[in-house]
Amino acid sequence: LEPGMAIDFEISITGFQPGKISHAMICNILNMDEPLHFLVQAEIKGSELKIEQPSINFGLIRIGQCEIREMTIINLSEIVVQFTISDFPMDKESDEQDTPSELRFSDTSGELLPFG
Numbered sequence: 001l002e003p004g005m006a007i008d009f010e011i012s013i014t015g016f017q018p019g020k021i022s023h024a025m026i027c028n029i030l031n032m033d034e035p036l037h038f039l040v041q042a043e044i045k046g047s048e049l050k051i052e053q054p055s056i057n058f059g060l061i062r063i064g065q066c067e068i069r070e071m072t073i074i075n076l077s078e079i080v081v082q083f084t085i086s087d088f089p090m091d092k093e094s095d096e097q098d099t100p101s102e103l104r105f106s107d108t109s110g111e112l113l114p115f116g
Contacts, residue, residue: 015044048076049112075112084109 001007013021020043027036052072061067075081085108087101 011040013040013042015042018044018046020044045077047079047081049081050074050076073112075114078114080114081112082109083112 015021021041023040025038025040027038029036050073052074056069056071058067058069073083085105087103
């Protein structure tokens with residue numbers, strides 16, 4: 001570089017998991033005693049989801065009767081989010097893993113597009 005000249009360059013970051021990134025960088029320049037130091041920082045944001053109604057109470061249901069309720073999961077992120085839904089019994093005392101679930105979901109997996 002001539003005296004008074006400047007050079008622009010690009011630096012890119014690809015986030016692979018949510019969290020903070022901080023890297024101390026060194027730029028070695030020919031005929032300079034000390035390298036130039038600069039810091040690169042970023043915060044990688046993961047998916048942001050919202051369940052419109054986080055609790056669903058079906059109330060009293062008769063044996064053999066089927067009731068249906070809707071739930072909505074909204075993707076507030078700028079990225080596509082993969083999801084899976086499975087039954088996780090709240091009754092810790094039950095060791096009956098082979099007992100079929102009373103719950104059925106219309107979609108147990110899929111993708112949520114950005115911004116719901």
